[in-house]
Amino acid sequence: MIQLYHVYKSYLKGVHVLEDVSLTVSRGEFAFLVGPSGAGKTTLLKLLFSAESFTDGQVIVNNYNLANIRHKNIPYLRRSIGVVFQDFKLLNNRSVFDNVAITLEILGAGKNDIRRRVTKALKQVGLQYLEDKYPLELSGGEQQRVAIARAVVNNPSILLADEPTGNLDPDLSVEIMNILNDINAMGTTVLVATHDKYLLGKFEKRTIMINKGRVSEPI
Amino acid sequence: MNINQIIYFIKHSLSNIRHSLLVNFVTISTISIAILIFSSFVMIIFNLTNLVSKFEDDVHIVAYLNDDFVSGYENIKKNILKLNGVNRVRYRSKEQALAIFKSSLGKNDRFLDDIPHNPLPASFEIRLENDFKSKAKLKGIASALKTMRIFDDISFGQEWIEHFHNFLNILKVIGTAIGAGFLFAAVFIISNTIKLTIYARRDEIEILKLVGATDGFIKAPFLIEGIIQGFLGAIISIAALYVLYLMFLAKIQALSFVGINSTNMPFLPPKFLALVLLFSVLLGMVGSAMSLGEIIKG
Numbered sequence A: 001m002i003q004l005y006h007v008y009k010s011y012l013k014g015v016h017v018l019e020d021v022s023l024t025v026s027r028g029e030f031a032f033l034v035g036p037s038g039a040g041k042t043t044l045l046k047l048l049f050s051a052e053s054f055t056d057g058q059v060i061v062n063n064y065n066l067a068n069i070r071h072k073n074i075p076y077l078r079r080s081i082g083v084v085f086q087d088f089k090l091l092n093n094r095s096v097f098d099n100v101a102i103t104l105e106i107l108g109a110g111k112n113d114i115r116r117r118v119t120k121a122l123k124q125v126g127l128q129y130l131e132d133k134y135p136l137e138l139s140g141g142e143q144q145r146v147a148i149a150r151a152v153v154n155n156p157s158i159l160l161a162d163e164p165t166g167n168l169d170p171d172l173s174v175e176i177m178n179i180l181n182d183i184n185a186m187g188t189t190v191l192v193a194t195h196d197k198y199l200l201g202k203f204e205k206r207t208i209m210i211n212k213g214r215v216s217e218p219i
Numbered sequence B: 001m002n003i004n005q006i007i008y009f010i011k012h013s014l015s016n017i018r019h020s021l022l023v024n025f026v027t028i029s030t031i032s033i034a035i036l037i038f039s040s041f042v043m044i045i046f047n048l049t050n051l052v053s054k055f056e057d058d059v060h061i062v063a064y065l066n067d068d069f070v071s072g073y074e075n076i077k078k079n080i081l082k083l084n085g086v087n088r089v090r091y092r093s094k095e096q097a098l099a100i101f102k103s104s105l106g107k108n109d110r111f112l113d114d115i116p117h118n119p120l121p122a123s124f125e126i127r128l129e130n131d132f133k134s135k136a137k138l139k140g141i142a143s144a145l146k147t148m149r150i151f152d153d154i155s156f157g158q159e160w161i162e163h164f165h166n167f168l169n170i171l172k173v174i175g176t177a178i179g180a181g182f183l184f185a186a187v188f189i190i191s192n193t194i195k196l197t198i199y200a201r202r203d204e205i206e207i208l209k210l211v212g213a214t215d216g217f218i219k220a221p222f223l224i225e226g227i228i229q230g231f232l233g234a235i236i237s238i239a240a241l242y243v244l245y246l247m248f249l250a251k252i253q254a255l256s257f258v259g260i261n262s263t264n265m266p267f268l269p270p271k272f273l274a275l276v277l278l279f280s281v282l283l284g285m286v287g288s289a290m291s292l293g294e295i296i297k298g
Ligand SMILES: Nc1ncnc2c1ncn2[C@@H]1O[C@H](COP(=O)(O)OP(=O)(O)OP(=O)(O)O)[C@@H](O)[C@H]1O
Pocket: A011, A012, A017, A035, A036, A037, A038, A039, A040, A041, A042, A043, A044, A086, A195
């Protein structure tokens, strides 16, 4: 559950990157966040897992009120949200398996538990056979899928994906979207930031438009 | 915190050390040197304190009898025993004094034959109760002896022990200052090593934060790295100290007359070694903790 009420965000004083943003994404919903480059998509996603603060308004995510969330609670908020970053953020000195395992290691999961769940997540994104490879040995689309596996391996209730199909050819994009769709089908709330118009036509989902920091929804 | 996390922490702190072996080598060497200097002072002061307390136990008064008194020793002895704080009194005649002196000369005692009469005085060796061994009390007893007007000279070994105490105190101050200087340097170097590790791991730290690791979880491997550095540093320095100690003993035992051996100059007892180890581990933790603030930022 994601709720924003009249949210403002500026990095520099007086320049609003987000301006009076109000929106709700319900539990189990799938939504696209669409807008041109620089519209504020990444910024909006970052607010949701408390990687950026906001200037004004209210943000509520999974029962956490982010306007006054305590520093020590931020890790617990983040454990309930899987994030696929625009730049993947994989560790190049760790194998695919170990990259995905990070999400479980921080919870203190046991070795067997980690093996079982990481294997399942890699299977879900179709990468099980690459688990011993290192990120730099993979294609962009494969790295993208490792990032997705890492985001979903602990069954978060929300999945945020920032341009998960950026730089991918149309076939691969559809494949990735199918994976996200499957994850949504299992009950996870999914919010995908993209400027890929092709996808919007192919997957008929709720679309939240964002332009120069202002959101609107086609009725 | 559960066992899996502890395994994770140890695994990662060891891998941190493995990934920057040279830096860790330099750090651990610095800790070793700092702890070696520190524990050398501890050992020297420990042994000298032992030594001085042995001498203190031995503190006694010797009263040299005027040569005019040739009889009545038993009476004098009784009178001395009556003094407050006197425990035992032993009379030593002129002849006994000469015999002791002769035997201390060994083969070189010939020249004594040329001396017409025995120059050594008879004396009373006065042993005291334990709480009468301070300077003030000794002086009190000595002045009481003086009023008997039968002694030419009254000596007690207190004076130089007092000097020795002063010397020990100076040594303690110097030891503390030098030790503290090196320990400060060690903390500084540890904290910089950890800073380097944190810098090398910044991508990993960022990702750990983003997937929901707590501050404690992120910091633990670095704290453990500091603890391992402190621990290894202490082990190395204690081993080095022991080698130095054995070498010193071997050298000084060759000079047999000094009479120092492993019994009267022991190595640091286990309790002290444990304290040095604990202290060094704390040093590693503090050095590491000083750098961990950087992790919280951002
Ligand atoms: N850390 C920052 N400091 C200052 N300005 C920033 C920062 N991050 C983003 N901005 C600015 O905020 C605006 C929105 O950026 P944001 O990254 O949210 O856009 P976006 O919609 O994700 O764009 P893209 O599609 O290119 O990823 C841009 O004008 C950008 O320059």
